[in-house]
Amino acid sequence: MSSIEMIVAARARLRGHARRTPLLSSPFLNEIAGRRIFVKAECLQHTGSFKFRGGWSALSALEPTVRARGVIAFSSGNHAQGVALAAKLHGVPSVIIMPSDAPKLKIANTRALGAEVVLYDRATQDRDEIGAQLSGERKLTLIKPFDEPQVIAGQGTTGLEIAEQADEEGVKSAEVLVPCGGGGLTSGIALALEASAPTFRVRPCEPDGFDDATRSLASGKIERNATLTGSICDAIITPQPGNITFPIMQRLVGAGIVVSDDDALRAMALAFTRLKIVVEPGGAVALAAALFHGDQVGEENVVVVTSGGNVDADIFAKALELHG
Amino acid sequence: MSSIEMIVAARARLRGHARRTPLLSSPFLNEIAGRRIFVKAECLQHTGSFKFRGGWSALSALEPTVRARGVIAFSSGNHAQGVALAAKLHGVPSVIIMPSDAPKLKIANTRALGAEVVLYDRATQDRDEIGAQLSGERKLTLIKPFDEPQVIAGQGTTGLEIAEQADEEGVKSAEVLVPCGGGGLTSGIALALEASAPTFRVRPCEPDGFDDATRSLASGKIERNATLTGSICDAIITPQPGNITFPIMQRLVGAGIVVSDDDALRAMALAFTRLKIVVEPGGAVALAAALFHGDQVGEENVVVVTSGGNVDADIFAKALELHG
DSSP states (O other), rough: OOHHHHHHHHHHHHTTSSOOOEEEEOOHHHHHHEEEEEEGGGGGGGGGTHHHHHHHHHHHHHOOOHHOOOEEEOOHHHHHHHHHHHHHHOOOOOOEEETSOOOOHHHHHHTTTTTTTEEEEETTHHHHHHHHHHHHHTTTTEEEEEHHHHHHHHHHHHHHHHHHHHHHHOOOOEEEEOOOOHHHHHHHHHHHHHHHHHOOOOEEEEEEOOOHHHHHHHHHHHOSSSSSOOOSSSOOOOOOTTTTTHHHHHHHHOOOOEOOHHHHHHHHHIIIIIIOOOOGGGHHHHHHHHHHHHOOOOSSSEEEEEEEOOOOOHHHEEEEEEHH | OOHHHHHHHHHHHTTTSSOOEEEEOOOOHHHHTEEEEEEEEEEGSGGGBBBHHHHHHHHHHHHHHHHHHHHOEEHHHHHHHHHHHHHHHTTOOOOEEEESSSSHHHHHHHTTTTOEEEEETTOOOOHHHHHHHHHHHOOEEEEOSSHHHHHHHHHHHHHHHHHHHHHTTOOOOOOOEEEEEEHHHHHHHHHHHHHTTTTTTTEEEETTTTOOOHHHHHHHHHHHHSSSOOSSSSOOOSSSSTTHHHHHHHHHHOOOOEEEEEHHHHHHHIIIIIOOBOOGGGGGGHHHHHHGGOOOOOOOEEEEEOOBBBOOOHHHHHHHHHHH
8 A cells, every 4th residue: 555656755745844853973873883873854844753744644645625624643742743733734623532641731831732631531532432422523534554555655754754865965875673563664664665765674662561563573473462551662662563564564674673772862962972863762772783783684784763852851850860 | 364265275175175054943942932933053163163164275375395294273172173084184294282181081082183292280280371382383274263264264165055955945035144153254254154155144153251243343443351250152262252253253143042051951951852963062052142142133034053062971961950
């Protein structure tokens, strides 16, 4: 369902709306890794994560009369903000269903980006039921976070930029390390690079204990995580790879790399010191893999995606205190 | 002595070496300021500040046999690192004279970037004498931090990029707020914009108590700061505007804007939350001026330069603790 043609079309729709994020580097990071590291800083994307690409891609692909009725999404995090801003900029309503115990700042941000936030009680209410009712009444279109071709196409535009920017740096082949939740970003980048830089190989990166993609790729079938709580890498904790994203990953990406929460915090501190960017824990796992698990990397050049920067000040301060 | 032709020539020499830093924005910052704010993120430049531009420009303009003998600079901070990396990439030696009580990390970084660091004791030794002796023996070329035409030309390339990037955003006129120490960045950007975006007006920004440029512009003659210690904005504390930079500023820039150290810390915390960039106190004064002193700004659109991000973890954590 997803293809390079869809990614190229998404890029055209994103032009002038999504930011072409920079590809950063530091001799100090190269020295730690023992190879050249290039950092695709998607934390600098609008709303602080790559999710804006997928949100914009999906919204802009809708038939105008359908889009005008509005969209709906379930998310307590980056997808919420990406969809909310994309809807606002399209001038259409968005409804975001969020758990009532989501961080107050994220609820406030999503509202401030123009969304109607509907809170539900995780213990007593069924979010799918609330969503279905609202969608039915108002004929809203559901924007899924990763298992949706136009969302994958939007995330894949990151891969087209990586191919161009790596070429500008003279990089002819590389492993591309990507933080992996449901696999939208990972599969989108893999599809983009298959066509635009076929010598590049994507590797999904995950936190210890939430390595569903890594295990699924190893076993050849979709594996679930035993639990969904207990990692600081909240942005990339999903139950299992998607039904659309997994076959793409199976065909195109290499083995997963698993890092600890402490690795992620160390990578955040180094991104602060050496790159001057703010990365959230889940967005730092690929950088952590390149810096601290280089024995699992096979190429002289590594591109890592820092996929988001929406981290609370206290967690960031903790990373600096432990490793700054 | 400095001119748009020199800046255009510097841009050609910097191409492929200096980074074209992104122009960032956030609807949340626009809301605080009550106008559109665009942030030229020079903290993402190589070595974490705009100083690499001036260093590269000066080194690359030297006659090759002169350059091969090496360069020398006095600096405990961003200029040291900018010159050291520019020299390393040119394959020529650099000597940086630093006070022995400079932060250990900055000494270590400057050495790691390939420079020979010569430490001196502020209390008992004269750095100019040490520098003169070394320069004489080895025929090194002194790279001054701001009062040097090729350094000003390098910093001015930031202004050419601002003109292009603002045009891409549809901005037809703006005030351009620039952190101001000796005036190299301020005067370079002003010269660039005079030619490439004449409806844009530069405004220097300084910390309270170290407002030599603001007072000099007001009185029409070079004024000195009463003291050189006591601000957290170390990167932009200089005794007085330069003899080359001041006449350029006098001709081209508007009145200065003065902010408090606490304003700078607040701006750092907002840059963390809303832009996902790391800004040092001195690099944050222009953003602080746009956010908290908007009554002194006359345009609907403001471009602010965040000129550097070389801040110690404890100062950054303090900004987040107070204002995060």
